[in-house]
Amino acid sequence: MSDASDPIPAVSPAVRALSPEGAIAEAVEGFRPRAPQQQMALAVEDALVTAPGALLVEAATGVGKTFAYLVPILQSRRRALISTGTKTLQDQLFERDLPVVCEALGYHPRAALLKGRANYLCHYRLELAAAEAGGARGGSVQRERLPVIEALQRFARTSGTGDLGQAGILAEDSPLWPQVTSTVDNCLAGECPSYNDCFVVQARKRAQEADVVVVNHHLLLADMALKEEGFGELLPEVDAVIVDEAHQLPDIAGSFFGVAVGTRALKELARDTRREQEQHAPEMLDIRQRIAELEACAGDLLDASQAWEGRSSWDEINPEGALDPLLDRLDACLGFAHDALAAAAPRAPGLEQLRARSAQLLERLREWREDSPDTVAWAERFSQSLILHRTPLDAARPLAQRRAARPAAWVFTSATLAVGDDFGHAARRLGLPADVASERLDSPFDFPRQACLVHPHPPLPNPNDPRYTRACIAWARPLLRDNPGGGFFLFTSHRALREAAAILRAELPPGRELLVQGEQPRGDLLARFRESGSAWLLGAHSFWEGVDIRGEALSVVIIDRLPFASPSDPVLQARAAALEAEGRSPFMEFTLPQAVLALKQGAGRLIRDANDAGILALCDPRLTGKPYGRRFLASLPAFHRTREPAAALRFLAQARERDACV
Known part of the structure; x- marks a missing residue:
């Protein structure tokens, strides 16, 4: 080095x-x-x-x-x-x-910008969505979408790229987005009637030539x-x-080198199949029956997972193979749907593509069910869907x-x-x-002159203490109240974030805006935060990195805990067990380095240019109470350090005054 x-x-x-x-x-x-x-x-x-x-x-x-x-x-x-x-x-x-x-x-x-296909409008699927919304069987929800679909059609005629992110028509979480874009599974490729005008084909051609x-x-x-x-x-x-x-x-690689199958993909297969069957094989009622059985099976799997929340190890939620019969039934239903689609596939490219999709989903399901010592099987439960994952223990190879x-x-x-x-x-x-x-x-940057690190003395309670979040807020109250600019309060869990939001709504002085992750889209929160100049934004994982806000609007960053990953995460549990089996220390070789790097990311939100000044407040008592706390401190820039919020605020005022005189 x-x-x-x-x-x-x-x-x-x-x-x-x-x-x-x-x-x-x-x-x-x-x-x-x-x-x-x-x-x-x-x-x-x-x-x-x-x-x-x-x-x-x-x-x-x-x-x-x-x-x-x-x-x-x-x-x-x-x-x-x-x-x-x-x-x-x-x-x-x-x-x-x-x-x-x-x-x-x-x-x-020659330069080219290339994104995944889900970012590009699909001509073929847009027309299907338009036909469905405007057809005699289109419901009120579908008809309400017609003005948006018409705007997308105008965009498709005039855009040179088809990049939906640049259209300003659909929010990324709009249910219409997946209906007007293609996936690996539902793309018709060379059989598509709009192939020559395809935005994905054109983007890839530009990339190949760039x-x-x-x-x-x-x-x-x-x-x-x-x-x-x-x-x-x-x-x-x-x-x-x-x-x-x-x-x-590495974390993104884990998902790409693994396998996943989810109830949403199964429901989308059913929806698209029903539409193609009505148009190209109306008398083949066997397809509708098989798709209805597949939908029912996916619904039963979703019902069986109602008690789960977030990410769970498959061994934990499927003790003694209790859910195996349901997976056997899902395997059979997918197989029957595939066979029915195979009989109809010669009638239309769309039906052939659906046959291939059903075959791929069946292959993924069977690959997911194959146990492997180098992978971990787990499930992720959302409000309306379930995804079964099998992830490599290590993406390095x-x-x-x-x-x-x-x-x-x-x-x-x-x-x-x-x-x-x-x-x-x-x-x-x-x-x-x-x-x-x-x-x-x-x-x-001149960190000793620009920024101050403050952490509590005497230390706060143990982070596992149920009073901990309230104690953090009580200690940080001068920072929350007396800083004339705005700040981020970053949390390692959504539970702590929600508790802090409830407390601060009652305690923040009038006129001090409180913005809370989850209550508005991330982009809207950041726009309002910048605009305010004195707001407090409470955020969890997605606000620890990738945010660049300069000046007084973000002059204090408070972090509630050292960002150790959740010990209940099924992938991390499996990786820890594998390291232990090799006689290595999961904490020293994986958990601690990951937490140090995550803290550096969170701290990096504070000073973004040579004219910034700010306060980084670390509440966690383990920073000085545990030997490994030194690893965290050694990885941070050379902040000016104090133990009192009031002293940190005086430092910030002096730094601003000094900058104003330059």
Whole structure:
């Protein structure tokens, strides 16, 4: 691992471009040259020269990692694939960062943005939805959808991409969304009457021809897992793969390299089959009977799981095989539905596609039921659906195999990859060798002057104490009441979040807005938070990362507990048991490093640029009461530290006053 203070060779083209007199400074207003950014650019430059191989880079907030990898990639004129953690970051990279760097360097490669097929409007399924809504048998709910469907039809005629996220017509949780987009299962591929106009086909064609392709991790893994989504090659061959927000990759990989089958997929198969049967095989009533039996069986499985909540181990909820007869019946019902569809398949492409879907669902169910020592079977219960999962205990091996099958320069980067100076945990989870090249680059921000870390003295009760959440709020009351700006109160459980919301609704002073995760869509909450400038937002897991709010609106972050994963999580339980069987420590090798990295993500919401000032409040008494607490503190930036909320507020006021005088 290199030290960011090492001299940076002036001969490096990437370093020159990112220097005070370089191309980026000339073209980008407000650009601030940073030594850590140049160090990262040099490391990426070297990785491109020595490819194939891998590089791990932890680039703390403020390093500017996006420019640090874009500059050497574009200067090298290599064909590159860039994968981001979310679709939001994907859009930001493609629409903002990439064009800026291309313009600055005077190089305009062919670039393409490629998302999963569920993001693109499907002409064929849109017309089916329109026919269903406008038909004589369409109910009132269907008829109410007609204006929205007509707006989608206008969008389909005028859009160059078909990206529903850019249409502004449907919310992502709209029940209409899955009806007007395709999946691997229901795509008609080359048999589709709209194949030549297909937005997915066009997007993939652009990607195949591009020099730089921007995807997200789900799509990258779909390609790596060799899961063809119905037709065509997914991603092009490239010289370099940049994995941004790489800390998210192993967990996402677990689902892609596993198998899942759910009641929603079964109900959608039944719905689509009924529609195709009515249109193309109205006299084949056997199909309707078999589909009705399948729906009834899926409903019985849902009823049998009413007492479950969230994620549960299959062994725990199926003691002594009590649910096996129901699964046997589901297997039989799927088989009968497949046979009935096979008899009708020659009549229409849609019926043939449904036959293939039923066969695939049956294959998944049987694969899920096959026990394997390298996987864990578990179930996930939602309010209206149930998903059966089988997940690999470790995604490292398939990740390593798929990476080896695509020889290139692989760069994995994130603000949270190292525990202290140690990349071992991240390397193991990503399937990288222990001696993989690595760089850890500290933030250029002046944390001792910009930010204060405060935690309670005397310590609060044990986090398992039922009085704990109320004690957190009582200790943090000065921060909640007296900070003139806004803040995040982050929780490790929804139960604690709900309890805190009930308390704070009664205690926050008038005029201080309280925003609570789950009560509005995430995007709406963040928009209202920014707009307010003085609101408190209470959030759980999804607000610990991927949020970039600068200035006084987010000047305090309170974290209730150290973010250890739930010990009841079935996948984590199985991984812990496997490590114990090998004579290793699950806590030291997995649980603790994961919690340290999660805390770094939560703390990273606070200081987002050189002009920010803020307070990080960590309530958990284990921070100083347990030996492992030192690991958490050592992984955080060099905050100014105090034990009193009032002293932290004075620090914040002085930091703001100092900034105002600059």
